[in-house]
Amino acid sequence: MKKVEAIIRKSKFSNVKKALHEVGVNFFSYWDVTGLGNEKEGHVYRGVSYSTSDIQRRYLSIVVNDDFEEVTIKAILAAASTGEVGDGKIFVSQVDEVYRIRTGEKGGNTLK
Amino acid sequence: MELLTINNVWMMICTALVFFMHSGFAFLEIGLTRQKNTINILFKNIFIITVGLLLYYIVGFNLMYPGDFNGVFGFAGFGLEAPLADGTFDLAYSEGYTYWTDFLFQGMFAATAATIVSGAVAERMKIGAFMIFTVLYVGFVYPIAGSWQWGGGFLSSLTIGETEGFYDFAGSTLVHSVGGWAALVAVYLLGSRIGKFNNGKSQAIPGHSIPLATAGVLILWLGWFGFNGGSVLSADPEATSLTLVTTCLAAAAGGVIAMLTSTILYKNLDLTMFLNGILGGLVGITAGADQMSPGDAILIGAIAGALIVFAVSLIDKIKLDDPVGAIAVHLICGIWGTLAVGLFGAKAGFDQFAIQLIGVLCYAVFCIATSFIIIYILKKTVGIRVSEREELEGLDAHEHKMDAYPDFRLNEH
DSSP, X not given: OEEEEEEEOGGGHHHHHHHHHHTTXXXXXXXXXXXXXXXXXXXXXXXXXXXXXXXXXXXXXXXXXXXXXXXXXXXXXHHHOOSSTTOEEEEEEEOOOOBOTTTOOBXXXXXX | OHHHHHHHHHHHHHHHHHHHHHHHHHHHHHHXXXXXXXXXXXXXXXXXXXXXXXXXIIIIHHHHOOSSOOSSOOOOOSSOXXXXXXXXXXXXXXXXXXXXXXXXXXXXXXXXXXXXXXXXXXXXXXXXHHHHHHHHIIIIIHHHHHHTTTTSOGGGGOEETTEEOOOOSSOIIIIIIHHHHHHHHHHHHHOOOTTSEETTEEOOOOOSOHHHHHHHHHHHHHHHHHHHHGGGSXXXXXXXXXXXXXXXXXXHHHHHHHHHHHHHHHSSOOHHHHHXXXXXXXXXXXXXXXXXXXXXXXXXXXXXXXXXHHHHHHHHHTTOOOTTOHIIIIIIHHHHHHHHTTTSSTTOSHHHHHHHHHHHHHHHHHHHHHHHHHHHHHHHTTOSBOOHHHHHHOHIIIIIOOOSOTTOOOOOO
């Protein structure tokens, strides 16, 4: 099993969600994060210009069976891209075990 | 009798509208500052309206309206005493309102002067020092200053040539500049917020709720219907309706011109400047709202709107930190509005302009001197500035041990 984590633009979230559903990935968690990156946002407040590198993004954490890894990544890559700096990152890591709390059963079946 | 009833009802409506302005001020002030100081600002605003009203009952009303006096300082005694005629309440007190209405309408005004200062000193002044300042300024300085004109003092009869009397219809000077001068002095003695000026360059410290600031400005505009409309001191149909027209047109022109000016200067559609422009227009028209034609009102408001943008930038350049733009709005536009009575409208003329200028200078000297003495003594005794740690972590956590939004996690800065 793999954990696919993605940091994406908030504006791309509904696209990504739809794309994940289309390839059969129906369970995942997400939360809003603030981070630092290469993108700088220019602002003006009461006549004073300033820029901030504090970037607001959405963080998705998806655990899938090995055979879903590729379609999940492809779906995110296609749905979250604008081609501009700041589109985000995807991280993939190994997951040792998964348990379903209700029944206590473990393994890949719990992700279906 | 019937006329008095109608007049008095209008005056009580206006009293309620001026009261509502305190929520406008509170919203504007918390909107344009950081969330970590929200409780502190609301606390100050609530303190001002409650203690301000009580002080106005105890001494303020009779300091401001002492009856016959020497024109500079008079006091008609503590508390309120209903005027009696043949043992019953005297309705001949005024054609426009009863004694009780008079007290409450003027009392609502009194607190405003300290509210203006509250915005300018936001995010760094010790709450205790601010409360002492408020008691002295609202309780004594404001009513004494007010007596010079509205109480029948020396400015109301100042004569140059054929022209008699300083003119300040609803308080461009008596309310707004009186608060504005103290705000200027307080900001100077207090110093800027940590991080406002880095290496001599002004930094942006964005407010945490622009929707609240916007609501605040619209509430203030609504409140101004009472502030200016009630200053007619009766429900006179022509005077009240003209006053509301000039008030609203000046507000609109102030907003539009401030928006255009800041857009041209900074290539950015800045809502906060738009909002300050509306307030500038309102403060500007306040001194002559019943003397102007609609065209005059638009011109006065428009000039106030442009002044706001340049004043905000000037105050930044001389390293004074005024988080909500109180000095630009209330002091600069207050002076402008007072002088405008000598330039536009029914009273325009050189002699009137000279009288207006003398009036502005008298208030400048008195307000700068009194607020400097009060705040300087506070600075040398109890201290006026919170510690660096308190300022960085927020006044809410240290002065009040409360969180304005306990169930929301917001970006701290």
